[in-house]
Amino acid sequence: MFAIPVSAPVVPEGLTIRAVSITGNHAVSTAVLAAAMDLSPGQDVSYPQLQRALYALNTEYLSRGYAFCGVLSNRQLYYDRETQTLEVAVIEPRLHAVRWVGQPAGDPAELVKRAGLQAGEVLHAAPIKRLMSLAVGAGTISPPRPYIDASGEQIDLEFDLPQIPQKKN
Numbered sequence: 001m002f003a004i005p006v007s008a009p010v011v012p013e014g015l016t017i018r019a020v021s022i023t024g025n026h027a028v029s030t031a032v033l034a035a036a037m038d039l040s041p042g043q044d045v046s047y048p049q050l051q052r053a054l055y056a057l058n059t060e061y062l063s064r065g066y067a068f069c070g071v072l073s074n075r076q077l078y079y080d081r082e083t084q085t086l087e088v089a090v091i092e093p094r095l096h097a098v099r100w101v102g103q104p105a106g107d108p109a110e111l112v113k114r115a116g117l118q119a120g121e122v123l124h125a126a127p128i129k130r131l132m133s134l135a136v137g138a139g140t141i142s143p144p145r146p147y148i149d150a151s152g153e154q155i156d157l158e159f160d161l162p163q164i165p166q167k168k169n
Contacts, residue, residue, distance in 0.1 A: 016044050018084035024152070025090045027066055027122050033090070036060040050077075050086075057090070067123040068093055068146050068155055076152075091152030092122045098144075102161030104135040111135055123155065135161060 017039050022030045037053040039045060045053075054077075058070035069092045071077070078087040096119060098112050105111075115131035117123075132141045144157035 014044055014046060015079055015086075016042065016084050017086050018042060019086070021085055021087045023087070023089050025092060027069065027092050028060060028064060033057050033060060033088075037088075039086070045086075054088075057088070062125075065124045065126060066092070067125045067128060068148065069122065072148075072152075089152075091148070093148050093152055093155035094120050095123055095157070096149075096154040097156045098131070099156060099158040100135075100161060101158065104159075104161060105137040106134065123157075128157070132159070135159060 018041055020034055020037060020039055022033050025033060036056045036059070038056065039049075039053050054071045061069040070090055071088060072091065076089045076091070078089075079085070080087065095117060098108070098117065100108055111131060111134045115134055116127040117131060128144065132143070135141060141162065142160055144159045147156040147158065148154070
């Protein structure tokens with residue numbers, strides 16, 4: 001899940017939006033994301049309304065099973081005062097690597113393959129959940145920590161595995 005930023009906006013309060021430009025998206029079409037945001041041309045938008053629109057955009061990604069995609073920071077927004085265009089630069093990071101803290105229940109590379117994760121692909125939640133299940137067998141595991149590079153193009157997932165007590169002889 002994503003928290004919508006609540007820090008100071010990079011767009012002014014009460015802005016008028018003549019157009020919305022969405023870039024960086026490949027997994028979900030611009031038309032679908034713009035419809036989810038539901039911002040009409042010429043509409044005056046408050047910061048809370050903008051937050052709701054970004055939440056709706058992120059929810060659209062989540063409803064399609066994409067993990068760690070969308071707008072994660074105010075730095076992905078820009079308002080052009082001259083054209084009154086809200087520019088939204090979404091990210092769809094592609095898997096770079098899976099790291100483990102602890103030893104998974106099996107060969108790490110084989111587990112990643114069996115889960116259906118592949119380097120270079122935009123992440124879906126289902127394979128991440130499968131990998132979590134495969135890594136610990138019948139145990140439980142916390143969700144991975146995502147490390148997204150500065151460009152928003154690559155993501156590493158780091159899993160903390162529970163320590164399994166050793167049997168005493």
